[in-house]
Amino acid sequence: MSNFILTGTPGSGKTAILRQLEIHGYAVVEEAATDVIALHHALGHREPWRDPDFIDRIVDLQRKRQLTVGPMIHRTTFFDRSPVCTLALSRHLSLAAPRPLLDEIxxxxxxxxxxxxxxxxxxxxFVQATAARRISLEDSHVFEQIHEDTYRSLGFELIAxxxxxxxxxxxxVEDVVEGLRRKS
Structure with a gap:
């Protein structure tokens, strides 16, 4: 089993890539942050990212999803973001990384x-605004760099x-996965 992270700045086209990979037969685990935001919007909270426990909620949902699908899937799985992305998000929002996030990483x-x-x-x-995505193109470029720096600082190899x-x-994506499969 291989678990790959697919990540990038908001509006980069991750979701479209993931949907196509899913159609090609790969398992996909959905992003947690967007779902946390959507749930809180449905509950009438307009800016859940301002809550002190926002990052903790994302980490909790990411962990549950990863642990739930991990033992059940015996094929290549793509995760729409990871706890490392949540660390990048906390840095982008100028929030101290909470202990549960650091423990999860x-x-x-x-x-x-x-x-x-x-x-x-x-x-x-470009960035298409949505209810959960309210970031400007300029801010998305800043976040992209923070995101990249965060992954590299933890020793991940980024494939652009x-x-x-x-x-x-x-x-x-598929060519790299196939190349890695042949090497192992």
Missing amino acids: DRVLTDHVYERTVFFVRSQG VAPDRLPARVAV
């Missing part, structure tokens, strides 16, 4: 939950998925 690194090769989907040069047509972006 330690756990996933120690237990080798994810492959060290991470697919980093690059910005397409450049802006291109969807089939070409998916092919980059």
Whole structure:
């Protein structure tokens, strides 16, 4: 079983890539932050990212999803973000990383939950606003750099998925996965 992280700045096209990978037969585990935001919007809370426990909620949902699917899946799985992304988000929001987040990062690194090769989907040069995505293009570029620096600081190898047509972006991911499979 190989667990790969697919990440990138908001609006980079991650979700489209993940949907195509899912259609190609790969398992996909959904992003937690967007779901935490959507739930709190549904409960009438307009800016859940301002709550002191926002990061903890994301970490909790990420961990539950990872632990739930981990033992059940015996094939290549793509995770839409990871706790490392949550650390980058806390840095972007100028929040101290809470202990549960640091513990979760330690756990996933120690237990080798994810492959060290991470697919980093690059910005397409625009951001489509949604209820959960309220970031400007300029801020998304800042976040992209924080995100990249955070992964590199923890020793991950980033594979850039450049802006291109969807089939070409998916092919980059599948070609790297196939190459890694042949090496092992």
